[in-house]
Amino acid sequence: MSKKEWSPNKKLLLVFGVFLAAFFIPWGATRVLGATSEAFLMLGEYARQHVLLCLVPAMFIAGAITVFLNQQAVMRYLGPDANRFTAYGVASVSGAILAVCSCTVLPIFKGIYKKGAGLGPAVAFLYSGPAINILAIVLSAKVFGWKLGTARAVGAIVFSVVIGLIMAFIFRKEDKKRAADARMFSAPDEKPARSLGKMIIYMASMIGILVFVNWASSKGGNAVWDTIYSAKWWITGAFALVLVYTIIRWFNKDERVEWLVATRDFSLQILPLLFGGVLVAGFLLGRPGHDALIPSAWIGGLLGGNSLFANFCAAFAGALMYFATLTEIPIVQGLLGAGMGQGPALALLLAGPSLSLPSILVIAGELGWKKTLTYVGLVVLLSTAVGMAFGTFVA
Numbered sequence: 247m248s249k250k251e252w253s254p255n256k257k258l259l260l261v262f263g264v265f266l267a268a269f270f271i272p273w274g275a276t277r278v279l280g281a282t283s284e285a286f287l288m289l290g291e292y293a294r295q296h297v298l299l300c301l302v303p304a305m306f307i308a309g310a311i312t313v314f315l316n317q318q319a320v321m322r323y324l325g326p327d328a329n330r331f332t333a334y335g336v337a338s339v340s341g342a343i344l345a346v347c348s349c350t351v352l353p354i355f356k357g358i359y360k361k362g363a364g365l366g367p368a369v370a371f372l373y374s375g376p377a378i379n380i381l382a383i384v385l386s387a388k389v390f391g392w393k394l395g396t397a398r399a400v401g402a403i404v405f406s407v408v409i410g411l412i413m414a415f416i417f418r419k420e421d422k423k424r425a426a427d428a429r430m431f432s433a434p435d436e437k438p439a440r441s442l443g444k445m446i447i448y449m450a451s452m453i454g455i456l457v458f459v460n461w462a463s464s465k466g467g468n469a470v471w472d473t474i475y476s477a478k479w480w481i482t483g484a485f486a487l488v489l490v491y492t493i494i495r496w497f498n499k500d501e502r503v504e505w506l507v508a509t510r511d512f513s514l515q516i517l518p519l520l521f522g523g524v525l526v527a528g529f530l531l532g533r534p535g536h537d538a539l540i541p542s543a544w545i546g547g548l549l550g551g552n553s554l555f556a557n558f559c560a561a562f563a564g565a566l567m568y569f570a571t572l573t574e575i576p577i578v579q580g581l582l583g584a585g586m587g588q589g590p591a592l593a594l595l596l597a598g599p600s601l602s603l604p605s606i607l608v609i610a611g612e613l614g615w616k617k618t619l620t621y622v623g624l625v626v627l628l629s630t631a632v633g634m635a636f637g638t639f640v641a
Contacts, residue, residue: 278539280538281539282529284532284533284538285525285526285528285529286525286528287533287536288524288528288532288533289521289524289528291533296347296349297517299459299460300347300456300460301349301350301517303455303456304351304352304353304354305353305509305516306452306505307353307357307449307452307453307456308353308356308508308509309357309510310357310505311357311358311361311449312360312361312512313501314439314445314448314501314505315357315445315449317361320361321362321363323336324337324362324363324367324368325364325425326365326366326414326418326424326425327364327422328367330411333366333367334366334370334407336367337368337371337410338370338371338374338378338407339374340371347376347568347569348376348568348569348599348601348602349568349602349604349605350375350376350456351371351376352372352516352605352608353512353516354371354375355372355375356516364421365417365420365617366410366411366414366415367410367414368410369413369414369621370407372609372621373405373406373409373410374402376599376600377600378399378403382398382574382599383395383398383399384464384471385464385575386398386399390578390591393588394588394592394595397592397632397636398592398595401596401632402600405596405600405625405628409621409624409628412624413617413620416620417620444496447492448493448496450485451488452485452489454481454482454488455482455486458474458478458481458482459478459482461474461478463475515611516608516611519608519611520604520605520607521604522604522607523568523606523608524604526603527566527567527568527602527603527604530566530603531563534573534576534577535580545563549585549586550585550590552587552634552638552641554634556590557590557630557634558593559590560586560590560591560593560597560630561593561594561596561597561629561630563598564593564595564596564597564629565597565598565601565606565626566602566603566606567598567602567603568602568603568604569598574594578594587637588636588640588641589633589634589640590633590637591633592629592632592633592637593630594629596628596629596632597626597629601622601625606622609621
């Protein structure tokens with residue numbers, strides 16, 4: 247039995263948990279019925295808005311990383327023994343370029359991690375992709391003021407590196423063993439089938455599709471950004487033509503099939519957990535602006551002032567909620583209007599976009615619960631601490 251297969255006892259425990267939920271949850275109660283409806287409405291919204299345009303391109307990128315990217319190159323620049331400045335610089339910058347949500351970044355994270363990236367740089371990439379969104383930073387400053395916007399930008403950049411470094415230190419022995427195993431089974435003298443230039447064009451065409459097909463309007467906040475938005479389908483089409491050309495001219499049939507198989511395998515690993523996580527998140531918290539099992543008024547009532555409790559609640563709730571790209575801004579704007587403090591607002595902005603219940607389930611499937619809970623704990627605790635410090639500063 248492989249390490250990632252579930253044992254019969256775990257399967258039995260899962261069945262028992264489903265039975266308990268089915269037996270004890272009062273499904274006929276008005277709030278539970280509403281929460282159930284919210285769960286499926288959120289899943290439908292997620293499927294329409296994020297799967298085809300976000301997750302599918304990300305799956306193909308992850309498959310390409312796994313099949314075609316040179317393992318020695320990944321380990322040289324992102325491995326546990328790589329230069330820290332280079333590794334964390336590449337991880338944080340590449341994550342920021344993608345500007346994706348907490349779920350879309352997962353397949354690519356899994357791809358580079360499986361290919362030999364160190365835990366620290368991989369986690370830095372995992373955090374930076376959703377958290378350091380250039381448009382989100384600009385809009386945060388415009389909507390919330392320059393202090394909160396600047397604090398979010400600086401906090402997100404620092405967090406991606408600090409959390410990565412801490413994770414790498416805590417799990418350094420396991421990471422070095424994993425790197426040693428990867429070197430043992432790699433072929434360092436193997437000549438690449440394609441030149442570096444061809445691989446850059448091939449990967450850049452897929453990344454271009456992912457970035458521009460999801461390019462969002464700033465709604466008048468940035469003229470240059472909105473000009474690109476108005477031409478996003480033309481730009482996406484140009485990248486698609488380049489991708490088609492590279493696939494036909496530079497890859498043979500067997501390689502194309504191998505790429506599709508790897509993409510399929512990533513989809514089968516990730517999508518069930520994501521869909522299950524979205525259902526649970528929708529059942530508990532609902533869509534933005536809609537109540538589910540936990541009333542939004544409860545959350546809003548816990549976030550006033552700048553106490554440790556308020557900042558922790560903001561960070562913890564943010565870690566569980568699912569935020570599509572840029573949706574955190576109107577949500578936080580509404581909560582500020584309802585009396586949320588500046589410190590909890592920053593804590594929510596630092597923890598919310600980078601994590602969600604669906605993404606936590608997928609990360610646990612790749613890293614295990616020990617590393618995942620450590621990562622979640624670091625995000626929540628650091629967001630709480632920085633939120634408190636910012637709230638004290640602005641007060």
